[in-house]
Amino acid sequence: MKILINGIQSNLRFSSAHIIPGHSSCGFIHGHSYFVDVEIEGERAGEFEFVVDFKDVKGYTKELCNTLDHRLLIPIFNDLIEFKEFNPSEDSIDELVNSKVARFKIAGKGYSVPSEDCVFLELPYTSAEELSKYFAEKLASKLAEKYDNLTSVSVCVNEGIGQGAVYTKSLVE
Secondary structure, eight states: OEEEEOTTTTTOEEEEEEOOTTOTTTTSOEEEEEEEEEEEEEOOBTTTTBSSOHHHHHHHHHHHHHHHTTEEEEETTOTTEEESSOOTTTSOHHHHHHSSEEEEEETTEEEEEEGGGEEEESSSOOSHHHHHHHHHHHHHHHHHTTOSOEEEEEEEEEEETTEEEEEEEEOOO
16 A cells, blocks of 8 residues: 655745756756655555554655755765865765854865754765655654655655656665
8 A cells, every 4th residue: 555745735845955966957056845745655554554654754754855855955975076174975964964164165166064954875976866865764664663664755846836746766676
């Protein structure tokens, strides 16, 4: 059985700025008002024969949205971003999080942004595709703590009405 949660109607949204280094139009800092749709498949189980409690899914997803809301999303595993005083392959992401200022260059342009205004993501890009995978994996991990009847978690991260990317995380081997 499958359950669906519509991000617009369930207020699963966030607004963030990001940059896609090297892209002709998305290579500049810009932002989106994102919304997140969730689809979960699994067997009905438990006292009420739910696939999963909607309240849990919406709560966990909203927590993820809140961590990204009104922040600059920075993909630390992008080879086109040159960080000052941080090496993504050697240093802990905590060093960036705990620093006062994030300093980096993209295509020769220098940026200096208060770290508290940023979310540093262990991703190569902050595209809708990568964000949908990020959400699906985080949500699947959180739901697995409480549910053992789920077979997949799909998340669509929409950059606006009519355009989004879907990633499905299988929970069966």
